[in-house]
Amino acid sequence: MAGESQTYEIRVQRGGGAVSYSVVLAPRMTVLDALFIVQRTIDSTLAFRCACRVGMCGTCAVRINGRPGLACRTRPSELGRPAMDVAPLAHLPVIRDLVVSMEPFFAQWKRARPRFRPKQPEAAATAAIPPDSEFGLLAAGKRDCITCGVCFAACGVRTTSGEYLGPAAVNRALLRIADPRESGGPERLAVLNEERGGVWRCHTTFDCTEMCPKGIDLTDSIARLKRGLAARGRL
């Protein structure tokens, strides 16, 4: 492995305060590696969550130096200083240490009617979506959501409104609405058009887009739905 190992101070938010640990990391090691080192060699009671370790599952989302992100995709060597603060995701209840309950996130996710409801459930042939079709092009940039909750934690509107759907749920709703095979619509549009919980609460600050570990332009999804609702006279 290229480069030299370096000692980092990792301050983990645990209960009421931050607990400091000193760990030695190679340049390509991640924040998740640092947490594992702490748990295995310093304090086995440290609680955090992870599964795939390659940025596919979204389970290890935490706040690193105040910014939500995936612990397995963040390298301390790229943070620019030898100390880092690691805290649980904002806007979600803490279960223990860095482990949060995703219940509020998925409660909003369910409100957006994420399930696919086919127009022809009994159809024998598979409905093909060509990659160069309108929906194919839209979905290519939006379908990679791993429901990690990073956008939910980054969203400034969630700070003041517990009713807001959040960017991931809105993005999912857009994918369902734009899908030509989808049959559901009116109930989903009604939820999106809610005064306190719908898309109109978004302040277009791009925080969700900036933080999304999959690079999804979530603000664009919200803006598309705002325009769609306005065009349908649902203002």
Added chain:
Amino acid sequence: MIPLQRWTGIALLIYLLLHIRTIHTLSEGPQAFDRALAVFRHPLFKLGEVALLATVIAHAANGLTLTLFDLGYGHRARRRIRMVAAVAGGALFLAGGVPLFLGGVMGR
């Protein structure tokens, strides 16, 4: 990020209410209106005028960029667009704020 539009909007609403209250003193006679205007000649209120100008410019510049983004334009160039809006807003503020400050607060 701070929702700039919300806070500048609330500040402008407060100003608007104060403005309506002042205009309302006209119904109480010319002397009452003159008394109300005399209060606003205080340097502290003149400083408030400079702050009001900054708030109006910030609200307008941010509002224009938000409208652009909500219409689906400039998402990828958002940092550059915000920078242009900030520089243009800053220039406007200097053009209007400096004479206001010198004339109203410093009395020149």
